[in-house]
Amino acid sequence: MGATAGAVWGRSEQQDFRSRVRGTLLGSAVGDALGAPVDGLTLDEIRAAYGADGLVDLGPGFGRRGAVTHLTQLALFTVDGLIRAQVRRDIGAWHPPTDLHRAYLRWAATQRDWGPDERRKEDGWLAREEWLYARREPTRALLMGFGDDRMGTLESPKNPNEPGPEATARSAPFGLLVGWEPQLVVQLAVECAAQTHGHPTGFLAAGAYAVVVHALARGEGLDGAVQRALALLSARPGHQIVSDGLQHALGAVRQGMPSPGRVEELVGDGTADGVLAAAVYCALVGADVRHGLILAVNQGGPSAATAALTGGLLGALHGETALPPAWLAELEGRPTVLELSDDFAMEMTQGPALHGPAGASPGWLARYPRGR
Template sequence: MGATSGAVWGRTEQQDFRSRVRGTLLGAAVGDALGAPVDGLSLERIQEAHGPEGLADLASGPGGRGAISRHTQLTLFSFDGLVRAQVRRDTGAWHPPTDLHRAYLRWAVTQHDWGPDERRTEDGWLAREEWLYARRSPSRACLLGLADGTMGTLDAPKNPGEPGPDAAARSAPFGLLVGWDPQLVLQLAIECAAQTHGHPTAYFAAGAYAVIVHALARGEILDAAVQRALALLAPRPGHQPVGDALQRALGAVRQGMPTAARIEELAGAGTAEGALAVAVYCALVGEDVRHALCLAVNHGGPSAATGALTGGLLGALHGETALPPAWLAELEGRPTMLVLADDFAMEMTQSPALHGPGGSSPGWLVRYPRA
């Protein structure tokens, strides 16, 4: 795999990219936090609890109001793994799927340890964030896929019968590799999805989502971004369910005002392609970010995943300033997210100044060790 890392970024370009990186991470996290309290509930039960219009504001979930779920936890470690991969590139050890797998193993530790082990300096700073050591309904597929330390690959994927949306919901960071060719973004997201979700529907949904985010982060409109993903998926055997779901999402936009029934129909059985279809549809028809996210979580499926996927799209499209300030103010872990987003943006735009031929920043390599 390769990427362009030596491009010269102007100040305006850097600021726009940082806003989109922040927007993608915070948007996904807000959507996750919004959907988590109603995740898996039927639409009827959601309406009984929150009124006929359904959930319209943050509510208390397992971790409290504004708390994130496993989707955001894993997205944070996706960001961390990508920064670590870029740093390790200096050593000649350039295999991003391996670095992402190591990052996901660090997440897995947070699901069974009481707190960080300060002696493990090779883990970097994110793994020492105590608030991440909380179990937020981790999926069986993620826990099993990472349980033995062996990395799943496309030739030998983990959980080949698992079509759920978790892998897609952690894949927005791959789309922020804006210097990469979209074909490589697709491949990386697919390979990393297969580490826990080896069903083609799951890993092609993750790849398609990353490609859509990639196009949005580079300034394309959402409809064009979806068309790009469809074109890249087309030659790949087994992509059809994901491609068909994206086409249904585009077709549903032309069917009039959005309804809960239409979103339920797109969501289907709650597998990855349905969650992706809901996210694309809601991002296209929402009057604003808040409205789109509320549409995305009011259905009887994986509301946390559809909220996260929708928020990531809208954040990449519009940047952080489009996100609802009142929700951001209550978002669990927001300070950590801002630091990580800014670190990612700095690594992707200014890596030679952080660790290059002219010397390395010791502080940076403590935060993101090459080990």
């Protein structure tokens, strides 16, 4: 597995890229936090709790406003794994799925341990962030998938009957590999999704989402990005359910005013194909980021996952400045998300200067060790 190398970044290009990286990760986290308090409630239950308009602002969840779930935790460890993969490439250890699996095992440790082990310097800085040790209702598929050291692969996936949306919700960072060819982005995303979600719907939705984010991060429009995903999916066995969902989302845009009923229809039974379709729809029809996210959460399916995917799309499309400032101000872990976003942008634009053969930054290698 390889990537396009040697690109020269101008200053304005670096700034635009950093804004899209921040937008993607913050947008996904804000969507997750917005949807968390109503996740799994019916629309009637949401309206009974929050009024006729449903949830229109951050609500209390896990003891505070703006709290995120395991979806955001895992997305952050995806970023950490991608940076570590790039750093390890210098020593000839180039197998990103393995580096991502190690990152996800570090997340799994946060779900078992009381707090970070300061003696484990090889874990890097993210695994020492105490707020990430909160257990936020991780699904059985995630705990089983990362419950031992065996890495699921496409040939031998973990949880082969699991079509849920959790792997898709951690896959936006793959789309931020803007120097990679789209087909490689899809391949990495599906390989990493198969570590917990071995049903084709589960891992192909992750690949489709990643490549849509990839096109957006490179400056394309959302409709064209979805068309690109459909073209790349068409060659993969078992793609029809995910492809049909995306086609349904595009068609729903032309069927009148947006409504919770239309979102619920797209979400269906809450599997990855439906959640992805609903997120694409909400991102396409939302008048702005706030409207798109509110539309994504006020429905009877997995509100946190749907809004997390929607927020990632809109953040990649518009950059961080389009996100609602009041929601960002209350977002749990916002300093960590920003720090990790900027590290990712720096690695992808200036990596050789940080750890290449000509020299290395000890500080960078302490943050992202070349070991496990």
